[in-house]
Ligand SMILES: CC(=O)N[C@H]1[C@@H](OP(=O)(O)OP(=O)(O)OC[C@H]2O[C@@H](n3ccc(=O)[nH]c3=O)[C@H](O)[C@@H]2O)O[C@H](CO)[C@@H](O)[C@@H]1O
């Protein structure tokens with residue numbers, strides 16, 4: 322188990338380029354199972370979740386070739402569906418959330434898929450109803466083996482249909498799309514998630530020969546085709562990393578340029594940071610954040626206290642609320658952070674309170690933050706990273722704090738952020754990785 326020792330109070334300076342997007346990578350890598358031809362993927366981030374998914378694909382029989390540091394080719398010509406019943410598969414698949422998206426492609430191509438309870442962040446209930454109801458509507462049967470805690474989906478032939486999803490689940494939508502691309506006839510998915518990563522998946526599938534229309538909206542129509550072919554795909558920059566770096570720059574009063582952010586795919590994220598009073602400039606596809614001593618949270622137009630809340634895309638992604646929360650602790654003014662989707666994602670505020678932040682956890686979903694306006698520095702402490710995003714929020718807190726903090730369980734951060742210590746140290750941070 323490794324820990325970070327973080328020397329706080331250092332200002333950073335320079336340029337940083339976001340990694341390829343974690344949550345897009347997980348969808349795209351699963352989609353490579355949909356064809357026996359070669360699929361080349363560029364900008365693949367070297368993070369734990371992605372590495373584990375690549376290893377899992379290899380164990381399933383996918384030929385994987387690393388073409389360069391961040392480019393891979395995948396060829397799923399010789400898949401053994403029976404391997405998915407093995408303990409080895411269950412052990413590997415249950416390490417990450419993204420493995421749930423193996424189900425749709427397996428069902429589409431081999432008529433069967435198995436899934437143990439997936440891993441991922443422990444941030445509250447994370448149900449899979451949307452996935453399974455979608456598969457059932459397409460004609461699959463679902464069996465749950467209680468003893469093995471494993472679900473099996475099976476079908477002879479998938480048939481297109483109309484479905485209105487009970488919620489705009491991101492991985493659920495991706496899974497149903499991948500199942501439907503080779504189903505017979507037309508599938509219509511209403512209340513589909515439509516975030517850029519889903520758009521990217523649809524664009525890639527269309528390049529492979531699928532017929533998906535309505536991309537970028539919440540109403541997708543898919544005309545099933547007999548087979549899909551190989552293609553090449555480049556992952557978008559990780560918008561959660563971009564947001565984390567904006568927050569980091571503000572909190573540590575640093576001057577940073579974030580390169581090649583794909584601004585048009587950041588949606589409401591930059592505007593929400595602007596409402597916290599953080600200034601930045603868009604230079605082409607870069608974001609420049611000048612050094613700023615203070616940032617003042619806006620009120621709503623009627624004078625009431627600002628709320629920052631998550632919502633399905635094009636609303637604000639829940640994955641950035643932990644970063645917004647930590648950044649607000651040094652803003653001027655107050656804000657209510659409302660995490661609507663997950664019920665256990667705000668508990669990490671206890672640590673921030675220990676560090677001297679003024680936060681009231683109103684209930685599991687809402688926290689009120691009263692900013693210090695940098696009049697009082699947070700105090701260094703020892704803490705544990707509970708999930709990827711809280712982990713990075715605690716890292717940001719530690720980097721702004723007075724003294725040296727220790728962060729345990731940094732594997733959680735490594736799941737989603739590539740070489741975060743090395744990349745931030747190159748900008749002037751002092752983060753030491755220690756194996757314990
Ligand atoms: C591997 C991956 O891509 N993980 C992301 C994916 O997880 P994942 O696809 O698992 O998350 P879902 O979109 O299914 O839903 C997340 C949670 O939000 C709730 N919910 C969802 C949709 C909705 O319209 N209303 C609502 O309340 C669900 O009940 C669930 O509790 O999307 C989440 C929501 O953006 C992100 O936090 C995760 O990082």
Ligand SMILES: C=C(OP(=O)(O)O)C(=O)O
Nearest residue numbers: 418419441442640709710
């Ligand atoms: C919740 C997240 O990841 P996962 O769905 O993989 O647990 C995340 O990326 O913030």
